[in-house]
Amino acid sequence: MVLVFGSSLAFAKNILVYPYLSGHEFWDLVKSEFVKVNQELGLDYEAFDSKNNRFNYHRKVLEVLRSSKKGDSLYVICQGDSFLSIAKEAIDKEIKLVVFNTKIEDELRDRIYNLPNASKYIFSFYPDDYHAARLLIEQMVRMSNKRELKLLVINGKKNSSVADLREQAVLDYVRKNENIKLLQVAPGLWDKEVANDIFLIAQSRYRDIDMVWTASDLMALGVLEAAEKLKISDKLIIGGIDWTSSFLKKFSSSNKLISVGGHYKEIGDVIRTINLYNLKKISAEEVRNKKIFKKFDFKKSN
Template identity: 20%
Template sequence: MFKFLHISLLLFGAVFATCARAESVLFLNPGSTQEAFWVSYSQFMQAAARDLGIDLRILYAQRQPEVTLAQARLALQGGDRPDYLVFVNEQYVAPQILRMASDSGVKLFIVNSALTPNQQALVADRADRVGSLVPNDEEGGYLMMKELIRLHPPVAPGKSIDLLAFSGLKITPAAQLREKGMQRALAEHPQVRLRQLVYGGWTQQRAYEQAKQLLVRYPDVSLVWAANDEMAFGAMRAVSEVGKEPGKDVLFSAVNTSPEALQAMVDGRLSALLGGHFTLGGWALVELHDHARGVDLNQYGGRDRQIPLLQLIDREYARRMLAMGATPDYGVHFRKLSAKGRPVSYRYPFNLQTLMR
């Protein structure tokens, strides 16, 4: 009896010790609980945390940078501090968070929008900054524009193709980079005339209101480039109201793999769709799990990395992703992606192909 009790206590102690070693992570989500992208982003992180045994908490800022800063202050200066703080340099909040984090003991990881070159120059290399993961936003904007142009019917010599572009926020690095990619593609196709670039603030309603006015001003528009799915749907609604058919009379592009965007791609209302970056937070947790176990990220591709997550998604791929969306864990074995014990030639397979296996 006493022997059984002794073994039971030892087993309980081992389980308790394992739980105690689980790293705690707080993610400051800059989006809102009404945005499909940021909700799916959190869901993928939660799937990763479950598989990795990470204690993950997520706070939403509802698109208000001052809320992000207040959340960071409480996390970094309060009594219940996480082991790791994961955040986005949305509207350039990173330098303030870095200042708050000094001597807090909390380790930092940036996703999606990392430090700008100017910010990097102002911030010394710090031991508490574990690293960053960002997507290929500039290339994404370029690929999306090139695909729209490729799909547009040829025009007679001397004729032009009218384009409207909807970007997010001027002070969001991701929006700036996607615009830059779009402009690079346009420089290669002088027959496409950008009639106007507007900032829809990532929202459907704002883009709808803007598109209603722009379509009166530019009635011959046949291409719409949008930096996310919500703005594409807003502009699509305005196009439908003037009697034109999205996907036929006007070709649309979008970024994000929300169920609505995937379905629009399958239905042909969207002609070019880019996605994959909703997985960044989950991949970041794989790296943090490794870091907590002594893995030197510099040996496995560098601690600050840009990864080509933004990829063009065709109809068949969209169908597969729609079917996969019902799987809570996304079918990814996050533990198997660890670099622990692997040769230094190993590189984390963070891509849509890993997701779709």
């Protein structure tokens, strides 16, 4: 999908490239916030998803980068070492590469910032995923009146900065709370059906599961649908992250569901910050030192 807005007053353009993930409404929220803030500021913008390159997000980023012009700002997420070649090309074309929502790992970050002029064109912002995961598990525990809790954790993909930080937060919390028994940590791959299958297998193995913490609402929905088929959804506390509407709609039928979210608004503050840099109101150093941690909040069923 391509979304375009034009203004004869603008000389450069903000361009968003977001991953195409079927059913993941988080990126729809990000795109909507991106559009809203650019319109508020009167800036030119385009938004592309990676649907035509869904097996290689970076290929789509390169395609868009190569059609962009000097002065444009490209808003992307970082997925692995191949990002280095994208950074090199952006610097060569004098295009700002603005990484959001994902952390550039330290080793890769060092390699990128060793490139000539990288400090002028490469910027990175990411939400506090550790805090989000910690908030979710804390609120789930508060929803229970049991003294001992059996917990199943369904994370995203291994070796993803988002998934790793969220998982670490849960494990740290469990280690400090002896009343929680961790049954299993399983990779749900950000997929509803995978999470559904994981829960069914875990339920047959462990039987008495009290809580299922998931790294995304879409996976939480998969768990809930499996639990509903087994007619045990009223016994489970199920939590997710992202404020996905399809999961939130289920809140009216259960009092044991919770979702943490709000971080999709991060993109708006990132755009405002880069706009100040483009207007020479703040320096590149001030941009890099600026912390844009959108405060996570939670919604739970009553």
